[in-house]
Amino acid sequence: MELLETTDTTQLILESYELSSMINQSREVSEYLLAKRRMEEDGEVKRLMSLFAKKKEQYEDVQRFGKYHPDYNHISAEVRDLKRTIESMEVVQAFKQAENQLDELLYQVSRTIADAVSNSIKVPSNNPFLEVKSSGCGSGGSCGCSVKKH
Known part of the structure; x- marks a missing residue:
């Protein structure tokens, strides 16, 4: 039993490294790093x-x-x-846009992983609309939140 758990854990770690490598090689990361460098080098x-x-x-x-x-x-x-x-400034706006696109990618990956475990797992986001949408709360109070019904 312990050998099976070790194998599962090892496989999970290897797959997480593969996923992180795919993210690091993504268009979003590349565009973010380029926009960041341009912004930091702008006099x-x-x-x-x-x-x-x-x-x-x-x-x-x-x-x-x-x-x-x-x-x-x-x-x-x-x-x-x-x-x-x-x-x-255009260079700052380009950086912010690239940052938002990367944030969206990271959120979607995190959301996919969380949903594979349980739909009730909260995934933080810099976009409050994504958090509300994914939490299942439609502001109707059915989730048990403190929103008052009219």
Whole structure:
């Protein structure tokens, strides 16, 4: 019996390595790594990210006093504007898109594995719509959640 369990475990480990290798060789991983490298090598992104880090430190300092700090509104607006500027850059948007595609692939693989074991296993996702859809909760309260029925 123990030999059979060892063989099953060994086979499972080998197949998990094969799956991880397939994921690492996927188009999604390749596109993610390329987009990440392009973003990290972009001079303007580097400059803005450095500026953002400094502004974020200033923001954290004024946060201690909240709206009572004399520079609160000014610093908060600067941080939001800088973040918006960075996120609007084409190279950053390409990275975010590649990141989302890779996240979707990883979620689908995890969901498939979880469903093979049990439909009730929760699989975390960065997309809240996927989590609700896969949890079986249609917000009707039948799953036992605290959503109130009308």
